[in-house]
Amino acid sequence: MTLAVLDGGTFYHHESIHGARYRDRFDRVIYAPELRAGDLDNVATLIVPDRIDPVLLRAHRPVLLDFLDRKRTLIVLGQTEAYTWAPGVRWLPRPINYWWWLEKDAVPVQQLASPDHELFHYMPFEDAIWHFHGILLPPPGAEALVTVPGDPQLGDPPGALLYEDRVSTPGRLLVSTLDPFYHNGSHFMAAATRFLKGLLDWANATAAATYQKPIL
Numbered sequence: 001m002t003l004a005v006l007d008g009g010t011f012y013h014h015e016s017i018h019g020a021r022y023r024d025r026f027d028r029v030i031y032a033p034e035l036r037a038g039d040l041d042n043v044a045t046l047i048v049p050d051r052i053d054p055v056l057l058r059a060h061r062p063v064l065l066d067f068l069d070r071k072r073t074l075i076v077l078g079q080t081e082a083y084t085w086a087p088g089v090r091w092l093p094r095p096i097n098y099w100w101w102l103e104k105d106a107v108p109v110q111q112l113a114s115p116d117h118e119l120f121h122y123m124p125f126e127d128a129i130w131h132f133h134g135i136l137l138p139p140p141g142a143e144a145l146v147t148v149p150g151d152p153q154l155g156d157p158p159g160a161l162l163y164e165d166r167v168s169t170p171g172r173l174l175v176s177t178l179d180p181f182y183h184n185g186s187h188f189m190a191a192a193t194r195f196l197k198g199l200l201d202w203a204n205a206t207a208a209a210t211y212q213k214p215i216l
Contacts, residue, residue: 002207004028004043006035008052012185016049016196019185025200027207035060045073045207050179054081061085068171073206075199078133078177088139088168089175092156094148098131110161113144117164119174120145122205123198128162130191133177135159141167146176 005026007013016022017029030039032052040046046067048057057064057080065087068074076082076089083091100106110132112125128146137157138144142165150158162176180199183192 002027002043002210003045003047003204004030004040005047006030006032006049006052008032008049010051010185012051012182013049015185015187016181021184021193022196022200025204032056032060035063037063037066039063040067040072043067043072044210045075045203047075047203048077048080048082049181050077051079051182054084057081058085065169068169068173071170071172073172073174073203073210075174075203076176077181078179079182082175086173086175088142088165088173090137090139091134091177092137092159093134094132094151094154094156096131096133100131109148111147111149113147113160117143117145118206119198119202122201123195127191127194127198128178130178130183130189132161133179135161136163136175136177138163139165139168141165 007017007029082089108129110129138160142163144160144163146162147160150156165173180192180196183189184196
């Protein structure tokens with residue numbers, strides 16, 4: 001087993017996971033309420049899609065932390081309240097501007113912080129640009145991949161929309177505030193569908209490479 005995904009059971013999870021576009025990308029689909037110890041024994045990479053019920057994820061925290069302790073890769077997407085259950089995650093709310101691109105002379109605030117990261121071998125940075133749900137404050141030593149500047153009006157510091165953390169756990173933790181499963185599954189936001197494709201391409205390659213090595 002290489003790449004697994006949690007299924008939250010909503011229409012957008014079902015479409016993104018079981019729909020014709022991406023259903024061949026997952027080696028295993030686990031219904032989130034039924035996740036149990038041992039289910040991830042042969043999984044190299046696990047995706048926690050956006051908008052999975054945080055109550056479930058907090059209940060499953062021991063299983064997910066054990067997964068990281070065994071040096072696996074965990075990908076956590078937005079609106080899962082990851083700051084309440086994933087190691088090292090800090091989050092701050094920001095007002096959501098859904099229609100910034102309609103403003104005159106609109107320029108996105110997102111910035112590419114790590115252009116050489118392997119994820120961007122599978123997608124252009126532009127696919128990571130749409131609205132976002134708050135910012136992350138990466139722990140010291142983590143690698144910010146997509147950042148946004150601080151907001152002086154709110155008194156907010158700069159933050160990240162996507163980062164990789166290899167310091168808070170023995171494993172590899174990729175965290176984002178973006179919600180591509182929702183938008184792809186809702187057939188709304190072409191950039192999110194392209195982002196999800198690139199993310200899954202990278203996740204499959206990463207999982208396959210990891211699985212070829214002994215998983216300790």
